[in-house]
Amino acid sequence: xxxxxxxxxxxxxxxxxxxxxxxxxxxxxxxxxxxxxxxxxxxxxxxxxxxxxxxxxxxxxxxxxxxxxxxxxxxxxxxxxxxxxxxxxxxxxxxxxxxxxxxxxxxxxxxxxxxxxxxxxxxxxxxxxxxxxxxxxxxxxxxxxxxxxxxxxxxxxxxxxxxxxxxxxxxxxxxxxxxxxxxxxxxxxxxxxxxxxxxxxxxxxxxxxxxxxxxxxxxxxxxxxxxxxxxxxxxxxxxxxxxxxxxxxxxxxxxxxxxxxxxxxxxxxxxxxxxxxxxxxxxxxxxxxxxxxxxxxxxxxxxxxxxxxxxxxxxxxxxxxxxxxxxxxxxxxxxxxxxxxxxxxxxxxxxxxxxxxxxxxxxxxxxxxxxxxxxxxxxxxxxxxxxxxxxxxxxxxxxxxxxxxxxxxxxxxxxxxxxxxxxxxxxxxxxxxxxxxxxxxxxxxxxxxx
Numbered sequence: 095x096x097x098x099x100x101x102x103x104x105x106x107x108x109x110x111x112x113x114x115x116x117x118x119x120x121x122x123x124x125x126x127x128x129x130x131x132x133x134x135x136x137x138x139x140x141x142x143x144x145x146x147x148x149x150x151x152x153x154x155x156x157x158x159x160x161x162x163x164x165x166x167x168x169x170x171x172x173x174x175x176x177x178x179x180x181x182x183x184x185x186x187x188x189x190x191x192x193x194x195x196x197x198x199x200x201x202x203x204x205x206x207x208x209x210x211x212x213x214x215x216x217x218x219x220x221x222x223x224x225x226x227x228x229x230x231x232x233x234x235x236x237x238x239x240x241x242x243x244x245x246x247x248x249x250x251x252x253x254x255x256x257x258x259x260x261x262x263x264x265x266x267x268x269x270x271x272x273x274x275x276x277x278x279x280x281x282x283x284x285x286x287x288x289x290x291x292x293x294x295x296x297x298x299x300x301x302x303x304x305x306x307x308x309x310x311x312x313x314x315x316x317x318x319x320x321x322x323x324x325x326x327x328x329x330x331x332x333x334x335x336x337x338x339x340x341x342x343x344x345x346x347x348x349x350x351x352x353x354x355x356x357x358x359x360x361x362x363x364x365x366x367x368x369x370x371x372x373x374x375x376x377x378x379x380x381x382x383x384x385x386x387x388x389x390x391x392x393x394x395x396x397x398x399x400x401x402x403x404x405x406x407x408x409x410x411x412x413x414x415x416x417x418x419x420x421x422x423x424x425x426x427x428x429x430x431x432x433x434x435x436x437x438x439x440x441x442x443x444x445x446x447x448x449x450x451x452x453x454x455x456x457x458x459x460x461x462x463x464x465x466x467x468x469x470x471x472x473x474x475x476x477x478x479x480x481x482x483x484x485x486x487x488x489x490x491x492x493x494x495x496x497x498x499x500x501x502x503x504x505x506x507x508x509x510x511x512x513x514x515x516x517x518x519x520x521x522x523x524x525x526x527x528x529x530x531x532x533x534x535x536x537x538x539x540x541x542x543x544x
Contacts, residue, residue: 096171099153104176106152111173112183114143115195118209118240118259121202130194137192141165144173212239212263213286214270217255218442220277220494221435228256231276236269237261251435254442257286278491279446423472425502425510426479427464430495434462443467443493447478466502466510475501 099107113119120126129138141162143149150159153173159165174190186193199205219228225243232238240259243252260266266285274281284292434443444453447467455468469475482490482499490497502510 096175097166097168099172099176103152103154104180107149107173108176108180110148110152111143111177111193112181113240114146115184115193116239117199117205120195120199121206121209133192133194135187136194136198137187138194140170140173140186140191140193143193144169209239209259210286210290212261212266213257213259214266214283215255215286215289216258216281216283217253218279218282218445218493219252219254219256221252221254223252223277232258232260232269235272235274236265277494278485278489279494282445282449421472422503422507423501424469424475425507426467426469426475426499427502427506428467428492428497428499429464430462430492430497432463432495434458434493434495446492447482448474452478 114123114126126138129142130136139162144153144155144165145159145162153169155165155169170191174186174193177184177186177193178190183195184193185196225241228241228243229238232241237260238258239261240257242257242259244255244257245252258266258269260269270283270285274283440453440456441450443456443465444450444467447453447469452470452474453467454470456465457468458465467475467478469478479499479501488496490499492499
């Protein structure tokens with residue numbers, strides 16, 4: 095006898111199943127594709143899918159149901175009946191124990207290209223938000239197929255950015271043309287294909303020069319990592335410090351030493367991780383954000399996992415500037431009610447104040463509760479402060495945290511630039527630099543599209 099499911103549970107389970115086998119997910123789901131390939135007719139054991147974490151949650155299964163063999167037969171019968179009644183995408187076998195797509199998946203590359211064409215890259219979002227809230231937010235503007243919460247590979251923490259797949263490319267274009275805000279922060283949006291191409295070009299340029307933004311502001315790129323630390327050396331770019339100090343263009347940095355050799359992606363280490371994730375998934379242990387999935391990063395998005403660290407931009411350059419001067423009015427200091435998590439960095443913070451075109455550097459204190467914003471001009475800083483103070487007190491936010499903000503002037507401002515000049519002059523070679531990547535990608539492995 096089949097287990098009874100209420101209407102709300104039926105809707106969630108059916109939506110979840112359709113997502114697993116959808117064009118949005120299946121091309122990137124190595125585990126499910128492998129299971130489909132194992133069967134000559136393309137069927138997958140129902141218990142394997144029911145044992146997935148999100149399915150167990152929707153079906154309210156006992157905590158002891160941790161692997162396919164422990165899935166009760168009455169649950170299988172209930173899910174099979176639900177597929178027969180309501181799914182336009184899936185069908186079950188005669189015994190009602192296995193499921194498959196009614197129409198086999200088309201060419202992976204073609205399907206993936208179509209999905210990407212109707213997808214946007216969007217940031218920033220609060221790190222404590224969840225999939226349902228994000229889906230509801232975007233669905234209020236256009237029909238949504240899928241929201242993927244992008245996560246750091248090592249910590250699995252949400253990066254604050256998402257990929258959103260809409261029902262059509264036209265819907266994506268419509269949303270792209272809107273000026274949206276979330277939790278008080280303006281949203282940066284761009285086509286996913288444009289984002290991917292831009293990131294690929296940026297990485298290629300860095301590799302060709304054998305440096306990682308070596309002569310740029312240390313967080314001019316404003317990645318999702320942590321920026322400089324207040325009270326310590328201010329990690330400014332040599333060119334910017336020379337300008338602030340009134341010096342001439344700094345001398346070229348000495349050649350950086352060759353980076354340590356890395357194992358190629360897909361090597362033995364990557365394969366081992368992939369096997370481990372697939373074994374976990376077979377046991378129902380996969381990490382799954384559900385019907386809209388979560389995403390650990392597409393191929394070629396690794397620089398979103400970089401962390402900004404203390405340390406040098408290399409060379410003497412600005413450190414040898416004789417006349418120390420600076421242009422006043424570029425700095426704002428903020429104080430937060432909460433502590434900024436490790437995964438929130440310069441880009442997330444700067445987005446609320448005009449992004450990298452206006453904010454040139456973000457410096458965080460050791461306690462992650464305060465810091466500085468250095469703007470490209472005094473006018474940008476003044477306008478940002480005025481806009482911040484014009485908001486109701488409860489909406490004055492920095493990286494989604496309630497905050498206070500003030501202009502930095504006088505001795506405090508002078509001290510900032512002295513530390514910046516000292517950090518630039520004392521840094522030798524790449525030193526602490528960017529802090530590097532937080533581990534290689536090692537292939538996507540596991541459920542690629544979640």
